[in-house]
Amino acid sequence: MKKIVIKVFALVCVVLFASIVFAEGTKVNNPVKQDRESWFNPSLSVGYAYLGDPNIKFRTKQTTLGGVGEIDMKARGVDGIYVAGELPFALTDRLKLTLGGRWTFSASDDGTKVLYNNNAGLIRNFDSDDHYWITADLLLSYAFIKNLSFLKDVSAVVGFRWDHQKMSFEDPTSVGVANSPLDKITFKLSTYSPVLGLTSTFKGFKYGIFGGDVKLGISGSPFLWGNVDYRETFTTAVGFDFDHNLHRGYFVTPKGEMDLLSVRIAPGFEGKLSATAEYTWFRVRKTGTMEFWGTGLGAPNQSDFEFKIRPKLATVGIKASAAF
Numbered sequence: 001m002k003k004i005v006i007k008v009f010a011l012v013c014v015v016l017f018a019s020i021v022f023a024e025g026t027k028v029n030n031p032v033k034q035d036r037e038s039w040f041n042p043s044l045s046v047g048y049a050y051l052g053d054p055n056i057k058f059r060t061k062q063t064t065l066g067g068v069g070e071i072d073m074k075a076r077g078v079d080g081i082y083v084a085g086e087l088p089f090a091l092t093d094r095l096k097l098t099l100g101g102r103w104t105f106s107a108s109d110d111g112t113k114v115l116y117n118n119n120a121g122l123i124r125n126f127d128s129d130d131h132y133w134i135t136a137d138l139l140l141s142y143a144f145i146k147n148l149s150f151l152k153d154v155s156a157v158v159g160f161r162w163d164h165q166k167m168s169f170e171d172p173t174s175v176g177v178a179n180s181p182l183d184k185i186t187f188k189l190s191t192y193s194p195v196l197g198l199t200s201t202f203k204g205f206k207y208g209i210f211g212g213d214v215k216l217g218i219s220g221s222p223f224l225w226g227n228v229d230y231r232e233t234f235t236t237a238v239g240f241d242f243d244h245n246l247h248r249g250y251f252v253t254p255k256g257e258m259d260l261l262s263v264r265i266a267p268g269f270e271g272k273l274s275a276t277a278e279y280t281w282f283r284v285r286k287t288g289t290m291e292f293w294g295t296g297l298g299a300p301n302q303s304d305f306e307f308k309i310r311p312k313l314a315t316v317g318i319k320a321s322a323a324f
Helices: 002-025
Strands: 043-052 056-060 070-075 078-090 095-106 112-116 119-148 151-175 185-202 214-221 225-234 238-246 249-266 269-293 302-309 312-323
Antiparallel strands (some): 043 078, 119 151, 151 185, 238 269, 269 312
16 A cells, blocks of 8 residues: 555656646736735634544564563544644745644543453453544645636645644453553654645635635655654553654545635635535554563563554534635
8 A cells, every 4th residue: 555655646746747847838828817816814623523443553573571462452433623723825826835733632532442462351441531633734835727717726735744643541441451440551643744745626606605616635645754652551560661763654635625605804805614524544553662661570571563553533624714
């Protein structure tokens, strides 16, 4: 899958380069007068979020630690709420710089099951959890196609994105595993990714103040950097610790937006309300040393484990924006 993503992005880069060169070399004067482009278009959106498949898996590459060679955390997908904002600045009529951010947090309290050595007789069930996902990005877009029939623009996107996820699980009960009611699991995942993408804007149906443009886009990255930090305790005296830098992974994010209504408040000032939807699909893996810490432990107290996680985030919401 990763090779396919890399090939797709390479093809996109070639097409974008050729399109930009062609657009710059074949400018045609348009006799039809166009509305003035807005230079600043801040927005705020809120809505429903679903954090799906946040399962965490570890498998030993060498020897077991404390009798454990595999950890499979089957965390449930959780419902949540997100709040997001964007600050797009038009540098020219084709070039735009956008600073954006989003905070997603769980609104439900669901249990999580941790299975050891793929053995139903060695499990821990956590009754409560806490889960949030923060994203920030800085993107530069260039419209290499503008005002072509019903197509308002097609833009190439490049930039940088930061994601931070945190999950914590408490109040465990166990079967066949040493356990304390005070035990907890804390997991943190931070990633830094270059971004490539395409966006397009279409002229949609409009009647009075209702309706408007439809926007579609896709972005992603074939690689990323970051850090993963996993800590799990048993009887508060011993536990596992996996803390390493990352250099393997990728993500894909398709998204869409449709204007619901727009109102011209004053000359050069317009307000809009839109419906938005977005889906992010991450794949991250790492091989590193897992430490088994505590007092009075015999050797070995560390071993190489492979870590995998495949989190997904889907959001649907309402976006309010102003154009100056």
